[in-house]
Amino acid sequence: MANKASFGVFIGRFQPLHIGHEYVIRKSLEQVDRLIVLVGSANVARDPRNPFTYEEREHMIRSAFAYEMAQGQVMVEPLDDHLYSDNAWTAEVQRRVHEIVLAEGNSGFQANGLDDFSISLSGFGKDQSSYYLKMFPAWGNIQIDSQYGTFSSADIRERFFARIPEVPDSILSKGVAEQLHAFKMSEPFKALLAEREYLDAYPAEWGEGPFVTADAVVIQSGHILLVERGRLPGKGLLALPGGFVNRDERVRDAAIRELREETEIGDSKGQIPPAMLASFIEDSRSRIFDAPGRSLRGRIITHAFLFRLPERRKLFKVKGGDDAAHARWYRLGELKPEMLFEDHWSIIEQMADL
Numbered sequence: 427m428a429n430k431a432s433f434g435v436f437i438g439r440f441q442p443l444h445i446g447h448e449y450v451i452r453k454s455l456e457q458v459d460r461l462i463v464l465v466g467s468a469n470v471a472r473d474p475r476n477p478f479t480y481e482e483r484e485h486m487i488r489s490a491f492a493y494e495m496a497q498g499q500v501m502v503e504p505l506d507d508h509l510y511s512d513n514a515w516t517a518e519v520q521r522r523v524h525e526i527v528l529a530e531g532n533s534g535f536q537a538n539g540l541d542d543f544s545i546s547l548s549g550f551g552k553d554q555s556s557y558y559l560k561m562f563p564a565w566g567n568i569q570i571d572s573q574y575g576t577f578s579s580a581d582i583r584e585r586f587f588a589r590i591p592e593v594p595d596s597i598l599s600k601g602v603a604e605q606l607h608a609f610k611m612s613e614p615f616k617a618l619l620a621e622r623e624y625l626d627a628y629p630a631e632w633g634e635g636p637f638v639t640a641d642a643v644v645i646q647s648g649h650i651l652l653v654e655r656g657r658l659p660g661k662g663l664l665a666l667p668g669g670f671v672n673r674d675e676r677v678r679d680a681a682i683r684e685l686r687e688e689t690e691i692g693d694s695k696g697q698i699p700p701a702m703l704a705s706f707i708e709d710s711r712s713r714i715f716d717a718p719g720r721s722l723r724g725r726i727i728t729h730a731f732l733f734r735l736p737e738r739r740k741l742f743k744v745k746g747g748d749d750a751a752h753a754r755w756y757r758l759g760e761l762k763p764e765m766l767f768e769d770h771w772s773i774i775e776q777m778a779d780l
Contacts, residue, residue: 431566432543434458435523437505437558439466441476441579442606443486444597446550451491451500453570454548461500461548462526463487464519468504469763469771471663472614474587474622475722480504482605489601501526506763509717509772516561587622624658625722635725640681641668643777646735646742650758650774653688653750659723660767666774667753668728678707681731689744689753698742706733711777720769732777
């Protein structure tokens, strides 16, 4: 086809991949020479909204498009979330696409460099790809109407986490259906099922919000202070010390209180007094994090405060308290986004200038 674009780009979370996604990929391949599939939310921890890792979703795509991937027609790459920066997300999309295009050009796909390639963004008609197009005005637009009704990955997940899962195999290709059946027998699925049931019951007990919380981003000598969550949701994940603001306290005071309760931060003389902790706060760096979907518990708006402790070789002593399984200092360079609860990686990324 003479008017084929050199490359197409299809962005999705594929949680999980279903035949609607596969239809878009196959129809896109009729209009582009090669298709780059960017798998979003590649850097987040498992939760009921994102139950499958990037590697598991890449395997789903490979099972459905083994031939096309072997021929180099379909290429799959991870795409991280940047919840509080559209610019960072857009830059990562551009960077990943351009790296692939440049590598393909250098390998002989075409000989004259990046500027000679045409790129088009593929997607379902009337979906969020219209929003994406505003962020990539230099790219073309391939909109494909779904031939498989209005079901979504969210519908599949809702059935998948029912006590008697009933995900119709007719909306999943054979390899993906087999992968989901195997996943239902795993320990991660059992943990996700418990978390899903906890979240389903949460609004009845606590309401849907909006709620106000406070988080402490505590930095000392290239380290950050984190706690391991001791209970659902996110049991076992790392989190910033923090919690809900009491009716009779200021948000700033709540951050200090939660920091002391959850980490018992101090030295050989005992815990650091609240007034001293307050002196470590950089007021100019406090920030509200209010992405509507930041928590599956409901509408939770958090205020994060940056505590910059004095630089020294010996870090302050910490010990897990309250509902934290443990508290510990972590080297900033050793953290991985998928280790963190909810949007806490994004908060750290913004507050600590990572």
